[in-house]
Amino acid sequence: MPFRIEKIASILCCPDDRKSLRPKDMALECCHCGRIYSVWEEEILELLPSKATEPQSNPEYAADYHCQFHRTFETQEHAIAWGLLESRSASWKRHRERQAQTVLSLLRRGGVPLRDLILCDISAGVGDYTLAYWRHFKWVFHCDLSIEALRCSRDRFRRMGCDNVFFLRVDYFALPFSRSIDRLLCLDTLIRGEDHEKALLNQIQRAISAEGRAIIDFHHWWHNPLRRLGLMRQNFGSNRSYTRSGAEDLMRECGIRDQRLVRFYQELEAPFSKGLSWLLPATRLLYEFGCAASGHASPARAEASSSTSQPKQAARSAAEISNATSLGAA
Ligand SMILES: C[S@@+](CC[C@H](N)C(=O)[O-])C[C@H]1O[C@@H](n2cnc3c(N)ncnc32)[C@H](O)[C@@H]1O
Numbered sequence: 001m002p003f004r005i006e007k008i009a010s011i012l013c014c015p016d017d018r019k020s021l022r023p024k025d026m027a028l029e030c031c032h033c034g035r036i037y038s039v040w041e042e043e044i045l046e047l048l049p050s051k052a053t054e055p056q057s058n059p060e061y062a063a064d065y066h067c068q069f070h071r072t073f074e075t076q077e078h079a080i081a082w083g084l085l086e087s088r089s090a091s092w093k094r095h096r097e098r099q100a101q102t103v104l105s106l107l108r109r110g111g112v113p114l115r116d117l118i119l120c121d122i123s124a125g126v127g128d129y130t131l132a133y134w135r136h137f138k139w140v141f142h143c144d145l146s147i148e149a150l151r152c153s154r155d156r157f158r159r160m161g162c163d164n165v166f167f168l169r170v171d172y173f174a175l176p177f178s179r180s181i182d183r184l185l186c187l188d189t190l191i192r193g194e195d196h197e198k199a200l201l202n203q204i205q206r207a208i209s210a211e212g213r214a215i216i217d218f219h220h221w222w223h224n225p226l227r228r229l230g231l232m233r234q235n236f237g238s239n240r241s242y243t244r245s246g247a248e249d250l251m252r253e254c255g256i257r258d259q260r261l262v263r264f265y266q267e268l269e270a271p272f273s274k275g276l277s278w279l280l281p282a283t284r285l286l287y288e289f290g291c292a293a294s295g296h297a298s299p300a301r302a303e304a305s306s307s308t309s310q311p312k313q314a315a316r317s318a319a320e321i322s323n324a325t326s327l328g329a330a
């Protein structure tokens with residue numbers, strides 16, 4: 001869909017100073033600093049901050065982030081978007097579909113008609129969630145830093161002929177939204193270390209509107225403790241998983257108080273999971289929350305943190321999990 005910039009200007013802000021943007025010659029201009037934000041390939045609006053962040057606790061991610069941040073639309077290097085390398089087996093696809101169903105049930109919570117709302121996925125990748133939801137919403141902002149992910153998802157959407165999805169190249173450390181998003185998704189992303197997660201949670205809180213809701217997830221430490229303790233082959237790189245208390249401590253530090261937990265069990269098919277899921281640790285901890293009651297949360301201080309898991313915390317939260325009230329999968 002060719003970009004209709006004037007339609008969405010009021011939902012966006014300058015990622016550098018959070019001031020409003022106005023349309024100018026098929027681009028957007030910051031009313032305060034005068035920076036120009038251009039549309040590439042007729043469909044992808046680039047809204048990056050002028051400077052990259054320095055992600056602290058995960059050198060692997062930091063290297064990848066810098067490489068993505070400094071790529072431009074003019075360079076034609078070959079790269080593959082995350083998600084395309086995945087072997088998409090039938091069971092993998094089934095897990096993804098069930099996950100999308102669970103998230104949709106959270107999006108629908110509260111009974112507000114979705115067709116009046118704006119959905120924004122801030123790390124949308126190749127679009128597995130936005131593709132599943134675009135029909136339900138008024139507008140969808142499909143955001144990512146990766147040019148390949150944006151191109152790939154744009155091509156997937158083109159084939160579906162939808163006309164309410166906007167592709168934005170953003171850096172989620174400086175989001176171009178100021179309290180303007182009704183429903184925000186950030187899935188399979190809070191995995192890089194505490195300073196990364198805190199910076200992101202603070203950005204999320206500043207992006208959602210007063211009545212807005214965000215849905216995030218964490219990989220659950222207890223889903224595979226043997227791997228986390230090094231007793232089985234580690235297959236998660238330098239990424240992080242969290243116990244329930246670890247995840248909730250992190251959210252609390254960012255001023256999030258009203259979160260609602262849904263435990264997602266990836267391996268279990270629905271009828272089985274209803275009966276026996278309480279015996280098993282969830283794969284993902286999914287949370288839904290609104291905008292912090294007291295304005296927005298204070299900016300996260302980047303703290304040095306280990307990228308390894310925390311068995312002590314894990315032991316503490318085992319009891320919490322077994323007592324937890326869970327909504328279960330949809
Ligand atoms: C593991 S993928 C998850 C994709 C999708 N949320 C899902 O669950 O299928 C993480 C995505 O975050 C994007 N990403 C990484 N750092 C980013 C940043 N600083 N700003 C915006 N997107 C970023 C990556 O390009 C990638 O598409």
Ligand SMILES: [Zn+2]
Nearest residue numbers: 014017030033
């Ligand atoms: Zn500006």
